[in-house]
Amino acid sequence: MKQAVTIEELRQARAGLKGRLGFVPTMGFLHQGHLSLVAQAKQDCDAVVASIFVNPTQFAPTEDLDAYPRDTPADLQKLQEAGVDLVWLPTPEVIYPAGFNTWVDVEGVSAPLEGTMRPGHFRGVATVVAKLFNVVQPDMAYFGQKDAQQVAVIRQMVSDLNIPVEIVVGATVREADGLAMSSRNAYLNTDQRMAATVLFRALQAAQIAYKAGERNAEALRGLMRGTIEAEPLARIQYVSCAHPLSLQELEHVEQGALLSMAVHIGSTRLIDNLVLD
Numbered sequence: 001m002k003q004a005v006t007i008e009e010l011r012q013a014r015a016g017l018k019g020r021l022g023f024v025p026t027m028g029f030l031h032q033g034h035l036s037l038v039a040q041a042k043q044d045c046d047a048v049v050a051s052i053f054v055n056p057t058q059f060a061p062t063e064d065l066d067a068y069p070r071d072t073p074a075d076l077q078k079l080q081e082a083g084v085d086l087v088w089l090p091t092p093e094v095i096y097p098a099g100f101n102t103w104v105d106v107e108g109v110s111a112p113l114e115g116t117m118r119p120g121h122f123r124g125v126a127t128v129v130a131k132l133f134n135v136v137q138p139d140m141a142y143f144g145q146k147d148a149q150q151v152a153v154i155r156q157m158v159s160d161l162n163i164p165v166e167i168v169v170g171a172t173v174r175e176a177d178g179l180a181m182s183s184r185n186a187y188l189n190t191d192q193r194m195a196a197t198v199l200f201r202a203l204q205a206a207q208i209a210y211k212a213g214e215r216n217a218e219a220l221r222g223l224m225r226g227t228i229e230a231e232p233l234a235r236i237q238y239v240s241c242a243h244p245l246s247l248q249e250l251e252h253v254e255q256g257a258l259l260s261m262a263v264h265i266g267s268t269r270l271i272d273n274l275v276l277d
């Protein structure tokens with residue numbers, strides 16, 4: 001597995017990769033969710049590039065940039081074992097050199113939910129992903145369904161800016177008890193880890209009601225709220241039942257609607273979602 005830090009090193013190594021190129025951008029501290037995206041990219045493509053970059057511009061000053069878990073040696077081992085051809089580990093100075101002054105703002109779909117709770121987050125995500133795409137020039141890029149709004153924002157950006165890359169979305173990978181895999185799960189102590197299953201339980205409660213015929217979106221939101229409120233360690237930031245593309249809240253639930261939530265377990269903020277089918 002080749003490694004690159006600078007843009008020149010990345011471009012040189014990328015030029016040696018022939019055929020269809022798959023790209024898995026990450027912020028490191030890799031888990032099975034990331035590795036399932038790599039496995040999917042390996043199946044679809046002739047070569048796979050991964051990046052590890054904890055992107056400072058998608059964290060607000062009050063958020064966990066400094067505390068964000070990092071373990072580059074373990075990540076490199078996992079990527080090597082997964083058969084990645086090239087890993088890019090840019091420094092913040094490589095991505096944001098002195099004088100950097102161009103931002104990608106995806107309007108509309110960036111605004112609700114995570115956009116309301118984390119102002120500026122998607123501007124940072126869209127900007128870094130556009131830069132990563134420009135440098136890596138992949139044919140296909142892989143993102144997890146767990147960050148459903150991020151996927152919607154990136155799809156909109158790729159379409160609006162005519163970026164020639166196919167976006168592939170990998171299913172959320174869950175622990176045996178349903179907790180969606182996330183690098184931030186590392187923050188949870190034993191009691192909080194048990195409490196964190198409430199996100200998936202809430203999504204399941206709404207899904208069961210939907211399957212039983214409930215089509216009132218507020219009733220589904222209420223079921224999710226009620227399940228989470230019964231867990232003493234959980235604090236709701238939002239629950240949503242929204243259109244899967246616009247992310248606007250629904251009154252009447254249709255097939256394909258996106259149930260999503262952000263919940264604090266102690267001081268750890270977790271998100272999860274489920275598409276009704």
Ligand code: PAF
Pocket residue numbers: 025026027053055058125128129147150
């Ligand atoms: O999902 C993530 O890990 C990040 O938001 C991404 C897409 C790598 C951009 O920094």
